């Protein structure tokens with residue numbers, strides 16, 4: 001993807017614990033194996049409100065496994081995940097029905113989330129330039145457009161915590177920029193993000209950044225110096 005990396009943001013201070021009652025996610029000593037493959041071996045992190053956090057790591061290091069555990073899709077073998085509010089989860093693979101239209105997906109999720117109307121979802125469609133496809137079946141859409149809908153479905157109920165697994169894969173440059181604008185707005189409004197990213201120059205955008213290594217999360221020095229609440 002074209003563009004310039006954001007400027008380096010300086011050294012990372014020691015991790016400050018998030019006080020009780022102020023975290024949106026607290027993960028402690030999570031283990032998860034597939035048979036003999038011990039993928040997560042004591043992963044832990046904490047996220048306060050209004051924090052844009054990233055996870056990087058090599059292919060197969062367990063990033064998607066971790067997000068599935070945090071989203072409640074996969075049970076950990078041991079460890080705890082505390083998450084006081086609702087979560088928006090955007091998996092790496094889109095889970096859309098190819099026979100349904102974009103609008104039909106919005107309606108299904110609106111009912112599931114018990115939302116009064118489709119207004120927020122429509123706004124998000126507009127922001128990500130998907131409105132023109134509202135009446136198109138998913139089977140006829142490009143991979144990038146499906147991924148945008150995947151993101152809209154994770155965001156439309158405005159959860160305090162968003163778990164996004166490579167949310168902008170397949171996005172064109174404009175949509176990628178819109179994603180970060182949207183993330184910035186939501187962060188200012190106190191929402192937190194945990195984003196799995198493969199794009200090296202994204203890393204300076206995060207308030208907190210971890211590298212998943214040998215099944216554990218290690219703070220990475222390339223993130224900004226701690227969450228900086230704005231507005």
Ligand SMILES: Nc1ncnc2c1ncn2[C@@H]1O[C@H](COP(=O)(O)OP(=O)(O)OP(=O)(O)O)[C@@H](O)[C@H]1O
Nearest residue numbers: 034037039057058059060061062063064065066092
């Ligand atoms: N359902 C599964 N059954 C068995 N093994 C699995 C399963 N899902 C993932 N794995 C294995 O767990 C390990 C971690 O996979 P995972 O997809 O979590 O890594 P990742 O860091 O997200 O990879 P990538 O960067 O390629 O997306 C890999 O060795 C993978 O083969």
